[in-house]
Amino acid sequence: MDIIYVLVPLSIALLAIAVAIFFWAVKGGQFDDLDSPAHKILFDDDEYLNERREDST
Structure with a gap:
């Protein structure tokens, strides 16, 4: 029973x-734009291929 006197404040401290x-993460802007990174990955290869085509010509 004495362990509860330790675990309850410890759990409240961890929750806090x-x-x-x-x-802190919300204030720092971590969750501002959740859609662009998912769409950006689809277009990264196209930019790389266009650069290679321009370099070869």
Whole structure:
């Protein structure tokens, strides 16, 4: 039963740390644009191929 006196404050402290890290990430702009990276990967190869074609001519 004595372990509860340690585990409850420890869990509250870990929760507070997790919430603080989440708000830090939101404030830092981590979740501003979630769609562009997914679409950008589709067009990366096209730019590379266009550069290679221009270099070879």
